[in-house]
Amino acid sequence: MRILVCVKQVPDTESVIEIDAAGLWIQETEKIVYRMNRFDEYALEEAVRIRESASGVTIDALSVGPERVRATVTKALEKGADNGIHIACDGNGYQSPVRIAAAIATYARPLAYDLIFTGIMAEDDMQCQVGPMLAELLGLPSAPSVISETLEPTRDIIHVECEMEGGIREQLSLSLPCLLSIQSGINRPRYPALSNVLRAKKQELITVDAKTLALPEGREVMRGVFYPEKPSRGIILEGTSEEKAEKLLRILYEKSFL
């Protein structure tokens, strides 16, 4: 049984984010810390848990992006993936989801994975598109926001609960092969084991040049990125930390919250 986990490298959300000169994406600077998308960590951990509870399961972790994303693929090996795949494409700018999904689909199609896991969304562009597009390109059934899963021992059906808005969980069963987008909180991702860290250090990644994949053009055009307008109603408290604390308490007192 083979599981593919799609992982994305994203800038840490606490990094200082600046817009590039062209105004079309963020500036690559040494101030930006890149790491694995947190939602994908849950997807990877869920695959590792399936492998631990069943025999003969292989996990491939795949990422599409420039050279720097290899670090995230290696991190996936450290966290327990068996094989790491880097689909290399140029550029740090905005990538159309349909191209990323097509790149993964082209790679994955001949390998006939039994399960494909993605995180529910990427923390950087927050589009929630690649997973459902990938499922459709491969003709697979899929389910969103999976918060628990149970694989039948026969391995032809997986039962899932999907977390919806308003405290509702939809209960579905899907025949394999299928794609699940994994919700955060389904598990607690583990820290890498030392043995996996040592293995990952030596292990070669499978590298595919995206130029060889005949990808479709994106169907949308990026007009630009902007900083949000400053809040019109809000006041940012100024002064030393002590002064800010005092100002805030006086405001709360005046509004009779204390």
Place this chain on the structure above:
Amino acid sequence: MNILLIAEVVDNMLEPASNELIAFARRLREDPTTEIAMLVPGQDVRDIGEAIARQGIDVLLIENEHLRYFNPEILLQEIAGAVDRIKPQFVCFLHSTRGCHLAPAVAVLTGSSCITAVEAIREGEALAFRRSLFSGKLLMEVSPQAPRSVVTILPGAFPAADEADSLPVEPGAVSVRQIDVQEKRVFAHGLRRDDSDNGKLDEADIIISAGRGIGSAENLSLIRDVSEILPRSAIGASRPVCDLGWLPYAHQVGTTGKTVSPRLYIACGISGTSQHIAGMRNSRWIVAINRDPQAAIFSIADYGVVEDVTTFLPLLTSTYDKLFGK
């Protein structure tokens, strides 16, 4: 040009935000003669359809026993079929878990552009949609290129017209399609409602919420200390804090947690993703404390404090003791 809206129906109940799709479509069309139709899939949705039609748009009901619960396989097939027949220029879903799972797949099936989590329409020579990036630290504008676009609309961004304020209109036509379809690869069994204790968020006058910036489960004591000085207050949390197991999900504020509107909401170390903001934006007063001056939470705060919560909250408690005594 015409616009096809996809209503979200859960267990034969209309998700009220579906009405925001109508508000969005009326903003989107340049020409008032542009037809707007809403597709309503479900098991028994005639009453829902008639209520929607009274707002002056045509309604296409798709009924099947397997559409009572969320079956993405059947929904996709039926929505793509409707797109083929109606040939709309825009297909619009809510940016909900269901909607943003179906929309990209419909875009692939119908060769359309796909733009998700739309917050605003850019007026100007070229149509563009505005959406957030990086937890709201940045915005992007993106234009569709294909002749047809599938978009998802961020709930709350296009408020529905108040029914009482709108003029009476000629009701739209309601057509019903009873489909004969079997579940093949996806089987929808039903749903479970999580009605666990909500950490008293509903009754609270004041909610003080912890985000990832609190740093550790131990540091939640800092939140509790501040909560002590605020009468009728309860403790909330952003989703990551619950995912990390620092607080139970009963405390979670946001689209997959509780929607709250206390008199005062204090966001501590919360970045302010649209999912969190959707759950607390109607609070009367909002205070945000975050060390990251770019954090999106400041954009909706009445009072912002750019400080690390792990050092500022103890300072707040000790200053309170100094100013107001124990």
